[in-house]
Amino acid sequence: AQSVTQLGSHVSVSEGALVLLRCNYSSSVPPYLFWYVQYPNQGLQLLLKYTSAATLVKGINGFEAEFKKSETSFHLTKPSAHMSDAAEYFCAAMKTSYDKVIFGPGTSLSVIP
Amino acid sequence: EAGVTQFPSHSVIEKGQTVTLRCDPISGHDNLYWYRRVMGKEIKFLLHFVKESKQDESGMPNNRFLAERTGGTYSTLKVQPAELEDSGVYFCASSQGGTAYFTDTQYFGPGTRLTVL
Numbered sequence: 001a002q003s004v005t006q007l008g009s010h011v012s013v014s015e016g017a018l019v020l021l022r023c024n025y026s027s028s029v030p031p032y033l034f035w036y037v038q039y040p041n042q043g044l045q046l047l048l049k050y051t052s053a054a055t056l057v058k059g060i061n062g063f064e065a066e067f068k069k070s071e072t073s074f075h076l077t078k079p080s081a082h083m084s085d086a087a088e089y090f091c092a093a094m095k096t097s098y099d100k101v102i103f104g105p106g107t108s109l110s111v112i113p
Numbered sequence: 114e115a116g117v118t119q120f121p122s123h124s125v126i127e128k129g130q131t132v133t134l135r136c137d138p139i140s141g142h143d144n145l146y147w148y149r150r151v152m153g154k155e156i157k158f159l160l161h162f163v164k165e166s167k168q169d170e171s172g173m174p175n176n177r178f179l180a181e182r183t184g185g186t187y188s189t190l191k192v193q194p195a196e197l198e199d200s201g202v203y204f205c206a207s208s209q210g211g212t213a214y215f216t217d218t219q220y221f222g223p224g225t226r227l228t229v230l
């Protein structure tokens with residue numbers, strides 16, 4: 001069965017530091033991959049998605065993720081953390097279009113002033 | 114354009130009572146999904162509608178849960194009778210559908226937080 005794992009349920013970074021949130025998926029065929037973010041008291045918002053067009057995907061708010069097939073990874077990065085980036089981040093996958101989304105357990109990001 | 118809306122935002126009920134959650138998808142979206150996140154666990158798929166038809170209900174936990182989508186527009190999810198383990202956040206998502214050539218992005222609502230006492 002397909003699964004998505006995220007290393008670290010909580011990550012803390014200093015303001016201005018690099019943000020790196022790790023995601024690995026298990027699948028014999030690369031799925032469609034996503035990162036969603038949930039800000040406090042809000043719904044899930046799509047940050048970016050990978051659909052095989054390009055391995056480096058740029059999203060909103062300065063985030064990007066790189067698909068690495070050899071490592072079955074889709075890590076999320078941002079060069080410089082802002083206080084407003086504090087939220088919970090979910091890596092997710094779909095086997096095909098119109099399929100259900102399979103979520104990772106989430107990583108809560110804290111940004112320290 | 115309005116996003117996915119859900120009502121109520123919070124619901125607190127006692128064990129054995131009935132609760133109905135509502136989801137209004139983005140206008141024109143054929144696909145509607147329900148997910149839930151129970152405390153400390155992952156967000157899990159419940160079911161998928163295409164217009165008014167249930168495409169996949171493999172994630173529904175048991176027959177206490179009933180989902181409907183009237184006329185292919187809004188959807189309701191009824192829990193009857195509610196149990197303690199039903200507590201969590203219930204998310205609704207919708208996507209446009211109608212194409213096979215690019216990923217159909219699911220847009221999520223803010224969720225309904227259900228607490229069963």
